[in-house]
Amino acid sequence: MKTNDVILKSVTRVAAVIILTFSIYLFMNGHHHPGGGFIGGLSMSSAIVLLYLSFGVDKVRENIRVDFKKLAAIGVLIAIGTGMSGVIFGKPFLTQTFGYYDLPIFGNTELASALIFDTGVALAVIGTAVNIILSISEDR
Amino acid sequence: MIFKTVLVIALCILALAILANLYRIIKGPSSADRVQALDSIGINLIASTAVFSVLLHTHAFFDLILLIGILSFIGTVAFARFIERGVVIERKR
Numbered sequence: 001m002k003t004n005d006v007i008l009k010s011v012t013r014v015a016a017v018i019i020l021t022f023s024i025y026l027f028m029n030g031h032h033h034p035g036g037g038f039i040g041g042l043s044m045s046s047a048i049v050l051l052y053l054s055f056g057v058d059k060v061r062e063n064i065r066v067d068f069k070k071l072a073a074i075g076v077l078i079a080i081g082t083g084m085s086g087v088i089f090g091k092p093f094l095t096q097t098f099g100y101y102d103l104p105i106f107g108n109t110e111l112a113s114a115l116i117f118d119t120g121v122a123l124a125v126i127g128t129a130v131n132i133i134l135s136i137s138e139d140r
Numbered sequence: 141m142i143f144k145t146v147l148v149i150a151l152c153i154l155a156l157a158i159l160a161n162l163y164r165i166i167k168g169p170s171s172a173d174r175v176q177a178l179d180s181i182g183i184n185l186i187a188s189t190a191v192f193s194v195l196l197h198t199h200a201f202f203d204l205i206l207l208i209g210i211l212s213f214i215g216t217v218a219f220a221r222f223i224e225r226g227v228v229i230e231r232k233r
Binding site: 008015019022025026029033034035039043046049050052053054056057058133134137 | 200203204206207210211213214217218221227228229230231
């Protein structure tokens with residue numbers, strides 16, 4: 001059946017960009033303010049679900065060539081690897097460090113190893129959430 | 141002092157509105173009524189979050205307002221598609 005949902009598609013083209021930007025803002029915000037890897041990944045997966053809703057599975061799968069099962073596994077591996085790197089240096093599991101570095105554009109910036117852990121959490125959340133919703137919508 | 145009282149009264153009215161929407165969700169004759177009530181609960185939550193952040197003199201909840209708006213929008217779109225077509229995410233057979 002040919003469906004005509006031009007309003008939803010036009011709104012999605014604008015709103016998906018806003019939601020993706022907001023999710024990256026939440027993700028980077030999580031060190032000192034409300035936010036973090038979990039909620040950043042959750043809002044990014046909600047943007048991907050909105051794309052799936054308005055454009056259908058096949059069109060999105062053509063354009064986002066990411067296997068979300070592998071993405072979740074890679075995320076968990078990154079998170080555990082960051083935790084294990086503390087063990088290598090003789091500290092407890094999940095020890096985090098931070099330091100201040102002079103970057104070219106940003107000036108004196110605080111870089112923390114918790115950001116890499118958060119990246120792993122975000123990837124795991126994106127993969128799991130999108131995978132759950134796709135597999136729920138598969139059977140009728 | 142009066143300003144704070146007005147804000148608390150507004151919060152109470154918003155809570156009553158959410159209760160009325162809950163009644164519509166439980167009792168609602170058709171599923172379109174329930175979806176409308178869910179969307180309205182989202183809007184009421186946004187309003188009460190804004191009133192709370194005025195009351196508490198903080199801007200930590202402003203991200204939350206945007207997030208509730210996004211999630212409520214996506215939920216309403218999904219429910220509308222489910223009511224209209226019976227399938228939420230389209231795929232080719």
